[in-house]
Amino acid sequence: MAKPRVQHQCTACGALSPKWAGQCPDCGAWNTLEEVASRSAPIAATGSRFAGYAGGPAQVKRLGEVTTEGDARNTTGISELDRALGGGLVQGSVVLIGGDPGIGKSTLLLQALATLPDLASLYVTGEESPEQVSLRGRRLGLPCDDLRLLTETCVERIIEHAQREKPQVMVVDSIQTIHSEQLQSAPGSVAQVRESAAVLVRYAKQTGTAVFIVGHVTKEGQIAGPRVLEHMVDTVLYFEGDPGGRYRVLRAVKNRFGAVNELGVFAMLETGLKPVSNPSAIFLSRHEEPVPGSVIMVTREGTRPLMVEVQALVAESHAPQPRRVTVGLEQNRLAMLLAVLHRHGGLALYDQDVFVNVVGGVRVTETAADLPMLLSALSSFRDRPLPHELVSFGEVGLAGEIRPVPNGEERLREAAKHGFTRAVVPAGNAPRKPIQGMEVTAASRLSQVLDVI
Secondary structure (H helix, E strand, O other): OOOOOEEEEEOOOOOEEOOOOOEOOOOOOEOOEEEEEOOOOOOOOOOOOOOOOOOOOOOOOOHHHOOOOOOOEEOOOOHHHHHHHOOOEEOOOEEEEEOOOOOOHHHHHHHHHHOOOOOOEEEEEOOOOHHHHHHHHHHHOOOOOOOEEEEOOEHHHHHHHHHHHOOOEEEEEOHHHOEOOOOOOOOOOHHHHHHHHHHHHHHHHHHOOEEEEEEOEOOOOOEOOOOHHHHHOOEEEEEEOOOOOOEEEEEEEEEOOOOOOOEEEEEEEOOEEEEOOOHHHHHOOOOOOOOOOEEEEEEEEOOEEEEEEEEEEEEEOOOOOOOEEEEOOOHHHHHHHHHHHHHHHOOOOOOEEEEEEEOOOOOOOOHHHHHHHHHHHHHHHHOOOOOOOEEEOOEEOOOOEEEOOOOHHHHHHHHHHOOOOEEEEEHHHOOOOOOOOOEEEEEOEHHHHHHHO
């Protein structure tokens, strides 16, 4: 069989070159030539490169003529995974799961396939041997005796096996170990990851197979490889949390079939990952008595309100530049809020070190954490605890105003369910009807909040 011809394409101007060079001969850009498969090279077992997702030539259709299935989702049997996916697994979807080593990506997918007895599945591993996968399944006590397993790293041969087995759900672990015979570069390179993912995406769309792809992450926590990998897939899930800790958070940062930033919470046990149906209970410390620097906030992750504890420690600084450290929150926003507190609250912390942490390893990205951050820092600085039954949320502007956040009434009802009786919220989030058992204080300025506290 003739060896496929490989070319190099410039990512800046698109010019093709028969061999790699440090500088593009056409536009003169440096380090922009990347290996690509020749257009004349055959695409084994995947059909034409220009074929439509239906397997044949693409055709123009009116949007009203396109029919959708009434029940295109399948439950995975793991409630928190279904929540992160937007309600279940969609046929023909491609899901990319990333996370730190040892955080539970392979464990979660093996559990998901073991709980799908009604759907034909195929587990493709390029990192582990069949004995290793079998040992993990037995250690977790999973009913995976009938699970079909394939150890292969060539994407063309993976597609050949998949066309014979015809699975409805397929797992590829991981994309950094898969390579294409059309390219000569090593597995894990930019060209190999891009081409292998393109073949898997075409197969999923043409056959309606749901494909899970495991991706490695870099030191910064991003998916390793080209950023185009996240654009090619339908859903991107990130595992968050300390690999040595007990709890894991599965966050959806992209989802074409559901809400973005949906959150699934798991507890790592000896029998694998167990869904946590009430995550607010594990993120609340519930001190025996009120302590300074602690305040409860109600954040919203996807479609679910979540209660977390924000803790702050303010101590006198002996360094020329006081420290501003945040864990689970944005550090630059803390510096901005302390300046607002100085300007509109008359409280200067320029000679104090300020440390803010979200309990439980949760990462809060919304602006509703502004007011709880200020209240916790003020409580620690004054060494006076806030009321034990108090919750708060709201965005703080540079002019000292308290801005409303989305779904304020829903957040208050969630706090009332957990026994909280007092709340400090923006005036725009004041409930239209009184909430039974809760006293709500609505404020429009930061000075009003400080007077109340």
